[in-house]
Amino acid sequence: MNKITKVFEELLKKNQKAFIPYLTAGDPDIETTEKILELYASNGADIIEIGVPFSDPMADGPVIQAAMERALKNSISLKKILNLVSNFKKKYSTPIILMGYLNPFFSYGFEKFAKDAKASGVDGILSVDLPPEEATPFYKALKNQEIISIFLATPVTNQKRLHAIQKFAEGFIYMVSVAGVTGERKNLDEGLIEKIQEVKKTIRLPVALGFGISSPEMIQKYYSHLDGFIVGSALINRMENDLKNQSPFEELKTFFLSLAKVCH
């Protein structure tokens, strides 16, 4: 069984939810990313999602766009990210998901990437611009190395789409909370709960909610309907404040702990 599935099963036994924080690799530099990964792993992250910067992040809002731009300015690359994961995994067993856009993976070569990713300890991949219809070549390469492929479902995903997603999805379903890009929101999509129920009925996988989550209260509101929560932009905003104030990630840590607490 893969490590991500195991995390969800163990949390279910304890009646807890998976807390899945996100960060953009190399934002603003590798050293900072190393520090934040440690902060996440030692303060209650169940799984960590690492964003792979891309020059044209079409599904991301301003906060993650800017994070990716900063990282690319310091010439982050997939190779350096795999190295980062490999170092992290020497100390921590927290499962790692890489989330990004297809072209950097495609450019690396699917087979070669899957092999190197396995060697560095990557557990799962989510490529935002890879719908199931296009997934086969990358999916197979990852499968050969026992790395799982994660797929999105959204408020506008219909039954036909859910059946297409079901064919490839492993680990959990990444439920996008709003029709839109990443970024903190005050409110999530109105029909969200019904949609989550529809997803759960169709696909037998845990469902984690992401995009737009901005507070512990929001997690509380949807708590009983889900198996996990993914938080990205809201954390990056705190990290940026800390960098600006030259504080050793105090605001980030306080906020992080408040999110971890409601999940567990």
Next chain:
Amino acid sequence: MKYKNIPDQNGYFGDFGGCFVSETLMPAIEELKETFVKMRKDKKFQNELKSYLKNYVGRPTPLYFAEKLSKKFQFKLYLKREDLCHTGAHKINNALAQVLLAKKMGKTRVIAETGAGQHGVATATAASLLGLKCRVYMGTEDMRRQSLNVFRMQLLGTEVIGIDSGSKTLKDAINEAFRDWVTHVKDTHYVLGTAFGAHPYPYMVREFMSVIGTEAYKQIKKAEKRLPDAVIACVGGGSNAIGIFSSFIKDKKVRLIGVEAGGKGIESGLHAARFAGGRVGVFQGTKSYLLQDENGQALTTHSVSAGLDYASVGPEHSFLREIKRASYSYATDEEALNGFSTLAKEEGIIPALESSHAVGYLISHAEEFKNQLIILNLSGRGDKDVIQVKEIMENMQ
């Protein structure tokens, strides 16, 4: 591999094309695909579109024999006068058809990206004609060099949003249009302006642009009683080129030549010649040639013309090149400017800087085309470019 007129069901032309978008857009993409396939065969839709193309756009556009230029360079050159379309470029053929399609899908709002501003103006025009709300995304660098078109869009009642991220040009405007689309996917149609992006766009845009080729084919046969030796067109995303190529692909003796933006030369790295300097990648919805670094990040491009200043190229062009049915070359900024002023002086036609690349290429290679019969797709007129060209000329002095 053999040329097939229609992409496979996943939108592939050979190894190129496909549909690489986030899940949020998939239902809208599927709805678009279904509506397009239905409307292709719908008499009422086709008649309505035909009527607008004739009475509103001014089709058919003339195929004009450029006598003076032909004499000067010893070839026989015909210009397909897309510059005479309403709004001044071929872009209206596609924009009008897509806005009409949006209306059939019950959408109340359209969005578009624009580089040179021509597609933005065309979409704004169609939206005003058919009564839909319209918003256009445009890089701030392009807004600066095509300021006239920004004002035209505003006059037409369209909201123009400047994009300050990345290279501040066409690709960044496309990113932002996609972001708008995922956010308003229920009531909005994205009128993509070239034969690029996720399936069905490259196929659909080609179909809407193929009117150029259909007319030119008949016109040259009537005028010369034979097919041309070569058809030449500039290639940004590739819509005007695929539009005119599409009718001649089956006639293997007709050379098809696409001209990309060579900028300041390939060695300088400041260009948008995807075939000369790129490799295959997946970008903004499709698999095609892409200017990218060794890590798969899209490179910033350069061209004097905003409409050709783009990192990737329509997948059907990659396919036509792969099977060697079409060839692709480039013209530098300098050659394009030469084409621009030569056509103005010799024929009294001021071409768009995009189209000037095709003209400039032909002039630079005149020897190769000696005594040949050529059709050049004059995709647009250059009114939008005169201020920019004036600045360039003043700086050169």
